[in-house]
Amino acid sequence: MEYMLLIYMDESQAAGIAPEQLEEHADAFGAYVRELMDRGVIRGGAPLQPQSVATTVKVRDGKTMTTDGPFLETKEGLAGFYLLDCKDLDEAIELAAKVPAAQVGSIEVRPVWQEMVDMVGKRLG
Template identity: 50%
Template sequence: MHYLLLIYRNEAELGHMTADDRKKMTGEYGAYTQSIIQSGHFKAGDGLQPTTTATTVRVRDGKILTTDGPFAETREQLAGYYLVDAKDLDTALGLAARIPGARTGSVEVRPVMVYDN
């Protein structure tokens, strides 16, 4: 089954990190990504640009409305994701717990819907 691991963190914390801290974090993510590629769990994943680059789209009464930024004001913002193939929720939770961002932010684990054709 596929699970989406949504990584949330406080964007403001990134601005306060030293270059060495950012380099260390990038290395940790690289190592984690390689480990789930090698284990066969990895399907896709990427980091996201800051919320200042986001645009929210809504359609109301047939009209397209756009708003700069994310949909909701929150302490933590969606920073990236991994799409993984895991045999069950417990395996997906174990993979999520190993994501470096889980130590300072949170990781939401959601099963991907399977549509019958």
């Protein structure tokens, strides 16, 4: 079953991070992704730029509206994600606990809505 790991962090913690600390973070995440690859569970993932460069899109009555920034103002913002194919929720939680960012932020584990994926897939042939 596929699970999305949503990584939330306080963006103020990343402000002004020293280059050597950034290298340490890259090493930690590289080791984590290597484990995911070795286990054959990773389907995708990426770090995200700060909320300050986000654009929120809404369509109301056929009109597209955009707003600079995130939809919600929160202390913790979505900082990245992984899409994993795990045998069950327990494995997804185990892997979420290993995300290096879990030490300073939080990881939301959410199952992919497979029924909807299947319904859309049928329409695509």
